[in-house]
Amino acid sequence: MFQMKAVEMVHWDFWQRLTVPLDAQIVTIIGPNGSGKTTLLDAMRTLLAIKCSGKRDYKRYVRNNREAFAYLRGVVDNPRRPSGGLYPTPFFPIVSDTVTLLCRIKKQGGDWVRHYAILDGDVALELAEGQAQWLGVQEYRRRLEAAGLTPAVAEVLALEQGDTDKLTEYSPRQLLDLVFQVFGDKDVLDNYQRAREEQRATELELEALTRQEEVLEGRVETMKTRANRHLEWRQLQHSIARLRDEALPVLGYLDGKASVAGLWRGYRSGYHALNRARGEHADTLELVARLKAAEVAADAARGAAESARQAAQDAFMTAKSEHAGVAGQLKERDRLQALAGKEYGADAAALAAQLAGLRDRADTLKDGLRALKQQREDKSQQLEALELGRGRAPDEVRHFRAALDEAGIGHAMLAELVEVTDARWQGAVEALLRPYRHVVLLDDPADRRAAWQLGERQRYRHFIVPERASPPAAKPGSLLEVVRFSAKAPDWLYRQMNSVTRVEDASAGATVDGDWITRDGYFRERRGARHIGVAPHDYAFGEAARQSRLAALREELKRLNVQILADEEQLVAATREAAGLADYLSGMDAIRQLDGRAEEFAALEARKTSLEAEIARLGAVLAEAAAEKAAADTRYGDARLAHDRVCQREQDSLAAYRQQRQEVDGARRQLRRLLAELREGAARLPEGALAPEHIAALEDEFDGAADARHQLNYLEERLGNGEWETDDAVLQLKDKLVDDLAQIDRERRRRQAEVDRSRELTDDARAAYIGKLRATVRAYGQNVRRLGELAGIGVEVELPQLANDDAVLAQAGLVLKFNFDQKGMMGMNDGEASGGQQVMKSLILLIALMMDEANPSGFVFIDEPFAHLDIFNIDRVAGFLKATEAQYLITTPNTHNVNIFAPSELTLATRKKRPGETWAPPILQARRRVEGAEPAP
Template sequence: MFQMKSVEMVHWDFWQRLSVPLDAQIVTIIGPNGSGKTTLLDAMRTLLAIKCSGKRDYKRYVRNNKEAFAYLRGVVDNPRRPSGGLYPTPFFPIVSESVTLLCRIKKQGGDWVRHYAILDGDIALEHAEGQAQWLGVHEYRRRLEAAGLTPAVAEVLALEQGDTDKLTEYSPRQLLDLVFQVFGDKDVLDNYQRARDEQRATELELEALGRQEEALQVRVEAMKGRANRYLEWKQLQTGIARLRDEALPVLAYLDAKTAFGKQWGDYRAGYHVLNQARAEHADTLDLVAKLKAAEVSAADARGAAEMVRQAAQDAFMKAKGEHAGVAGQLKERDRLQALAGKEYGADAALLADKLSALRAEADQLKDGLRELKKQRQDSSEHLQALEIGRGRSPEDVRQFKAALDEAGIPHAMLSDIVEVMDSNWQGAVEALLRGYRHVVLLDKESDRREAWKIGEKLRYRHFVVPERAAPPRANKGSLLEVVRFSADAPEWLYRQMNSVTRVENAESGANADGDWITRDGYFRERRGARHIGVPMHEYAFGEAARQSRLLAVRDELKALNVRILAGEERLVAATREAAGLAEYLGGMDAIRQLDSRADEFSALESRKAELEAEIARQGAALAAAGAEKDAADQRHGDARLAHDRVCQREMESLSKYNQKLQEVELARRQLRRLSGELREWAERLSADALAPEHVAALEDEFDTAADAKHQLNYLEEKLQSGDWEQDDSVLALKDKLVEDLTSLDRERQRRQGEVDRSRELTDEARAAYIGKLRATVRVYGQNVKRLGELAGIQVEVELPQLSNDDAVLAQAGLVLKFNFDQKGMMGMNDGEASGGQQVMKSLILLIGLMMDESNPSGFVFIDEPFAHLDIFNIDRVAGFLKATEAQYLITTPNTHNINIFAPSELTLATRKKRPGETWAPPILQTRRRVDGGEQA
């Protein structure tokens, strides 16, 4: 490193122009406080581009003199380095012994700006301005750093006043960093660290590149998906076009041809079945006519039998009447005989009471007979209605029907249109429809408003239904299957009867699903099962119901006749007995009456016998006629049921015939359509399309045209419902992205290889440089030990463990211990050393940094190193400074002991500016001369 020889200042603080020599090993700057000692040091610091002490800067000094410019010129030596090499001198290529350092400070743009220059030789200020090539601060610092003024040395030179002992406050790690900085190893380590940082940054870039590659990979995959969707869309378009334009027409022609042949066969078979249905329907019509004739014949026979029975009944009743009259007259004989045989003189009062009782009994009998005859009249009317095919309805029903007839509303009763085809299930039908027997069905739906109005007025409790529909097809095993409707009925009735299954008993019904009913009316619905059967005499639906009610009414008439005859006999007897008592009481002579009427009574007796024989004969005839009438009724009912069943079969055969006729007509239309399609396909298709090999290939690929149509529909639906890419540019974009991904992957692999190689080389180089670091630390340890020996201080150095590991290097530190006056070892800043000892420690640490065998010179600014020293320690420090090779510029106040001047070869005395003067007085200088003695 170079040393200072002189410094010249122009307009620096309050010095107008001042030149100060510095060509000595130890230069002492002395003066009172505020006289300019630190100002001089800051001038040299500014000349060296080092920061000023404290909070000062160079602008503060150039502002004080109110001048627009300032110059600092310093002359330094340029010694040759013992090792020589590429740079034999600090300021190479300048090889002169002296080098001029120049700093120019002037105002520029309202602010102070400094420029630097390095000149070959000792150039005066007047000539230096013209020769200077001005440098910026950073370039100037770089040149000085190359000459040995490292940032670490610059930091030491910038120590403030009284802070010489600051080095002792450094931690072991900080001290080691300072050593590496001064000896140039810190830059190498920083370069290694920068290389590692760059490697980490590059790794981060590679990670980002990897993420970019992953993102691009995602884009590539997405674009591949889009390209695949485009290719699939294109394939679908091609497949649809092939199916629609190539395969489907040929297959449709082949299917139409096959379907035509099959349809022709089906048409011939259907036509044959139609002929059979026509013949069956004709046979059924003939049977209907025959059974209708049989029904008419049975009806005529029934009418004849009824006339015979009625005649027999009239004759029987007539004989019964005559016999009753004769028997009544003979009872008068018996009464007279009874009176004649009695003794007279009975109590008249008792006979009068008996007569009163007999007359009361006769009145009661008359009332009872009157009621019974009325019932017989009603039953007779009911019987006549049933015999002509009509039943008697309740009063409210008759009133409602009469009101509808009066309003001109055509209607029918539900019971009139229902016929049970299987008498075994009559009871089940009656049970299920019991609540609907008086339902009124309107012929015209438009009459519903008027009909409902009448029903509301008469409070008719049964349904009035305007909506009617044709019977549907009965489910197998349902209750509807055994019922025939002669007219349309409500649709809800069909649904209900069609949903009820016929079962033999409850045990078999338990295995059936839904509602069911037995023959006698045990019914199961959603709410449960119960018996809803109806007695036979209350049947209301169909011929079987009429026959049952007819028999019941006839039985009722027989019973009424028997009761009426018995009542009349009792009435006659009571009347006659009352008359006899009346006559007895009236004083009539019974014996006289018997004598006078003997011939009459004898004739009556003979007539009675004749009448009894006639009654017996007429009764037998009446019984025979009644039996014949019942047989005729039965034959008529059977004929009617047979006719109804055949009518049902006729309707079914007609329906079957119509259905077959429709099927044949439909087949005929299908044949015409298929024939037209065949002609159309044949005209549209070319000979190549119908070539055998082409047809065979299509038949191998598709079974039928329906299969091809299904596949076409599937492809079209897939095309419509899918999210397709329809731009062919996605293929080129996909290829571009794949190429970009490949290039990016190659670039990433290349850079990864470079990073791996760089890391490997950096690790190897730093591992090799660790030896240089160890040598630097050993040299510095030897320097401080040698300096300690010069100062009479024992120094121990604990060398750090250095290895090629970031953590070890980051934690490594240099530990120094000092032993003053054999009092034991103490640390750097452990509080055990005095102020003077701290100064000695700092000087040893500081000067040890300057002891570079390859660059042994250099200079140091030491601001007031003797501030805390006593006379003895001042001498020790002075002797220590003399023993070193470095140049020292030391400041000290003029109040110290004279011993501070002992080591000084050149003493500079600063003086304060006098009041009223513009410029400060010049610096005084005193140089030590050695002529066999020392002079100050």
Template sequence: MFQMKSVEMVHWDFWQRLTVPLDAQIVTIIGPNGSGKTTLLDAMRTLLAIKCSGKRDYKRYVRNNREPYAFLKGVVDNPRRLQGGLYPTPFFPLLQPEVTLLCRIKKQGGDWVRHYAILEGDVALDHATGDSTVPWLGVQEYRRRLEAAGLTAAVAEVLALEQGDTDKLTEYSPKQLLDLVFQVFGDKDVLTNYQHARDEQKAAEAELAALGRQEEALQGRVEMMKSRASRYLEWVGLSKRITRLRDEALPVLGLIDGRAATGKLWQDYRRLQGDYLGVSRQHRDTLQLVATLREAESSALAARDAAETVRKQAQDAFMQARDAERDIASQLKERDRLQALASREYGEDAATLGHKLAALRDANERLRDTLKAQKTERDGYSAELAALEGGKPRAPEDVRHFRAALDEAGIGHQMLADIIEVTDSRWQGAVEALLKPYRHVVLLQDAADRRAAWQLGEKLRYRHFVVPETASAPRARSGSLLEVVRFAADAPDWLYQQMNRVSRVASVADGAAEDGDWITPEGYFRERRGARHIGVPAHDFAFGEAARQARLQALRDALKALNVAMLRHEEQLVAGTREAAQLAEYLSGMDAIRLLDSRAEEFAALAAQADSLKQAVAEAGERLAAAQAERDAAEQRYSDARIAHDRVCQREQDSLQREHKARADMEQARRAIRRHLAELRDCRSHLPAAAQDAVFVAQLADEFESAADVRHEINYLEERLAAGEWERDDAVLQLKDKLQEDLSSLTRECQRRQAEVERAAGLTSDARDAYLGKLRATVRAYGHNVKRLGELAGIGVEVELPTLANDDALLAQAGLVLKFNFDQKGLMGLNDGEASGGQQVMKSLIMLIGLMMDESNPSGFVFIDEPFAHLDIFNIDRVAGFLKATEAQYLITTPNTHNINIFAPSGLTLATRKKRPGEQWAPPILQTRRRVDAAS
């Protein structure tokens, strides 16, 4: 390392321009506090691109003099190194014994910036600053040049110690102290070689790992490409197989099989054609029977209407005769009443007769209410009877309201009861029993109306199903309840399933042997929950023509009974009214005998008419009874004709379906023959040339059973081709071979790199051995230095050398431990809290100066800021003694209040002075140089 010769400052702090000599081994800088001692050291630190002490920086010093620029110049030596080598001088390629260091500080862009230069020889500051060819350097490049000259980062850290912080070295950990010693003493080449070897080894290992990953990836690609090549070869084989089957085997075997199957196909077609002709004849016979029964139904309907006309005429005649006879009878009753009144003895109590009149009037009012209710009931029966006679039953009130709402909303619908007809009257009761809960189910004609219909159902609280989905009737199971029901339109599928699931049994005994649901004609029903009677009375039937007829008969019977009851009540009301009137007349004083005498001739004429009218009523009643019987018989004949016609219609539908099926089977057989002949022609046109060879044909026949077998295999292979993921480009074979070659090359490269890794590991091991050797030598040299300095200062020093082994982990944890013995009081560590302030300074000085005692490179300089602050006179002399024993240069600051012994080791003393008040610049630094005797 180099040493300082002089320093020159221009516009640095309050010094205008000042040159300070530093050409002595120990330079003591003395002066009062604030006189510029630390300022001088910070100038040298700034010149060396080291941070200033404390919180100061170079900008603080150049701002004080209010000048736009400042210069620092230092002259240092450039000694020849004893070991020579590639860099014989610290500042190579500069070879002169002296080198000039320059620092230029000026304002740029509103801030202060630094530039540095290294010039050969002692160059005057004015000449250097005026020369435009000076190669100015940046801070980082300048530091790199100084580090190459020996001013390492560790030395720079020591030179940057602040005032009073010379004991900072005692705060280092063992590892930090070992790193500092090696940085100061160590050989950079050893470190560089070791690090280079480690980097090469790591790079080789990383490259080998990357090649390994690349090899694995390439192996995966090779395997994938092998799979693709296999799929390509398989695809080629399948394609060739399909081509052979389609072009060779299928035409030959198809022709052979086709010739053998032609006769059978013609026989099947002839048989199906005969079946179709027979079924067609049966269907035509059924159509004739349907037409005959339709005419019979029409004739029965006309006869029923004619009988109904006769019955109405007879009923009208009977009613007229009965009304006339009733009028005569009522008038004669008046005669009888007057006779009864006339025969009574008058003189009864008027109060008793008044109470009797009130009771009669109350009874008459009750009879009127009863007659009013009966008339309302008769109107309902009459409306329902008229609706049934018109072909439609009268629905309940809630059903009529809901259907009216649907009609108003334009929603097409029909009732389930309107589309069901029972084809066997014996099972009418069973069908009615099972379908009673569904008689008011509404079937929508358009499923899209479901939302609107359901909203109306919710609004009107309609308690029956509203079904949007319907389907055509399926084929009825033999013996099921569905077999005796015909649907005029589509119905819900769940209804079909339920009726198809229920079997018809003649009795409960027969049903006990059945599995599943069954029902008897009387309506005894068995399901999964058990058996019960669910029968419906005949007058409550709702499905089909039989239900309508039963309901008509029930309504007629009910009307007849209601009319009889109403006649009886009317007679009672007339009699009661007359009696009440008579009592009223009696009470008013009227004479019944006088009335009889005045109306005697009238009553006699009425009595004469009564007998003839009774005879006319009897004769009209007989005619009405005969007309009613004839009308009932005509109604029964019409019902039987209609049921017979419905049954034949069902047979006609079945025969039509059989005809359609037979025609479809015949057409299918015809198309099969045409297709078969086309296949034969196609096979004949695609016969290969080898088909003329009997041996070739025999081989195909041995390999395949039939053309169907060939087609099956072709379909199977085509499905495999369609479902699989195949390679169709033959380039995959070349790509597979190329990847296999690349994998082989990469494997050889990995083997070569493995050899390089092993060689790099050997180099790293050799570099580590050299590193360990240098480290041991350095640690021993530093331990020898601190022990010798301890002897000069009268302090015992022990050095615990680190454990150095050929292992990076152990080397990374290695540390240097120093222990000191002051005044034979026992060993103490660096910073264990047992040493006094002066002892801490002594330890730091020994450690600091020990770093500079390098016999192989006896040079360098150290800044020591107030090292004697905590030392007594005796220790000052001892420190001064071992400072002289080293060949390094020391720049020491001290206050001017210390003992004069501090100047004993100094060869040059610089005295700083404070700036006087009122003056712009500080006074120059005084110099005192020690006189050296010629004898010494």
């Protein structure tokens, strides 16, 4: 390290311009308090870019003189280092013996700014400004540090006034660090530590890089999945395009050909079936015509038989009437004969009572005849209506139908639409449908509201149904199977009749699961079984019902006619008897009347006999005519029933023919359409699509067009429902991420190898450097012990345990113990030493730092080191200060003992600024005379 030779100050504090020599080993600066001792040391500290003492700074000193600039110039030596090497002098490449250090302080931008320069040789201030290459504070400090002024030495040089004993307050660890700093080992250790920290930072970076690699691996896996989804999407697109554009057209064409072939066969068979249906329908039409002619002939024969019967009946009735008249007249003869045979003188009152009774009986007979004739008239009208194909409905039904007709509401009665095709089950059908015989079926469902309003107004008790449907297929064995409907009927009626099974008797019905009915109307439903049969004369459905009612009406008319004839005969007899009694009572002579009317009565008797013979003959004729009429009615009913049945067959055959024709027409249209589609499809197929090997490959892969279409639908559904990557940039992104992952992995491996190698080299280098650290500690211990010997103080040094381990180095410390006046060992700062002894410890510790054999020079600022020393200890300190090779700049107040000047070779005396003067007086100097030496200039 270099030493100070001189310092020049311009506008520093209250010194205008002052040059102070420092070319001595020990320089003592003396003066009263406030005279500028510390100001001089702070000038040298500022020149060396060290912080000033206490809370002062360089700005405080340059502000006092109110000048705009200040200069500090120092002259230092530049000795050659004993070891030589790349830097033989402290200020290399300057190799001169002296070096000028220059500090310029001036205002810049309202603040004081420092600039430094290092010049070769002893350059005067007037010349230095022109030669200087100004440096910043940090660069200047770096140059001084290279010259030996380390930060640790700078810290020692910056000790405040009276703080020379501060080193004793250092802990063993701090003291060891200070030793390593002064001897340059701290920088090496710091470099090692920085290397370790850099290694740890690199390891953290590697960990972050590893985490980044793991994250990137996750992203790569995700991106691979996305890329796979994209590739799968592309494959699906290709498969769908192949199925849609290549496979389906060819397979559809092949299936179309097969369909056309099958359809052609079906069309041919359907066409043959159409011809058969046409022939069957023609045969049915011919049969309908024959049966219609038979029905017309039967109707004509029935009319002729009715005319013959009516003529026979009229003749019979005429003869009967005439016979009745003759018989009545003959009864008068018999009465007269009876009267003639009696004796006269009978009781007149009894005869009068008998006459009154006969007249009452005649009145009763007249009333009865009147009622019977009215019944005969009604029955005759009903018979006439039934013979004309009409039935007589109840009054409420007739009135309601009249109201519907008046309102213009088209309708029909359910009984008019039903025809029983099997007469054996007429009774069963009548029994089940009896509650519905007066159900009204509307032609137009839109008339329901008006019809219901009429039904509500007239309180019509039967159903009014707007909904009508075509009959469904009848279940075998059901009641619907023996019924034909000439028009649409309610759907619920079809269901009910279709759910009832026909059985012969209740025993057979016991084996049936569900509703059933017998021929005569024994009906079983969910509530149980009961008889609901209807008398034949009360039938209401179909031709059989009409024939049954006609027969019942004829029997009723025959009975009424017989009853009327009998009652008329009784009326005539009663009338005549009453007349006879009246005549008898009036006094007429019965014998005289018999004689007077004998010829009349004989003629009447003869006429009666002839009339009885005629009546017998006419009765036989009438019976034969009635039988013939009944037979004609039966033949007409059978012909009409046969015609109705064959009409149903004709309708069925016509429906079958039309259905078959529709099927044939539809098959023909479909065949034409398929042929056109085949031609168009074949035209659209690419060349070679129908090659045998291509078709064989498609048939091996697919079962047909349906299979291909199923696969196409599956793929399209999968494509539509899946979450796909449709952007092909995902493949490039995946490749980029894979490359990035590979690069990161290579970079991590490379840096890991570098970190491992650096850790190995650092550990090896620091392990090798541990020996240097031990040597440094031993050398410092030797210096301390030697200085202790010079000061008469026993010093014990406990060397630290140094090893190549961070924990050991971090805990290592230098432990020193001192023995003053053989009083026993004491520690660095254990409170047992006096103030003077603490100063002696600090000086030993401080000066030992400057006793480096490799760097023996250097200087030290010691501010008032003798403040707590007695005369004996001052001499001690002066003795071992001289024993060292370092330069010491010592301050002391002028009140101390003169022994303080004993070690001093150069004494500088500072003086206070006099009141009223601008500048302080210059510093006085006194140099120790050395015998044989030339006096200083």
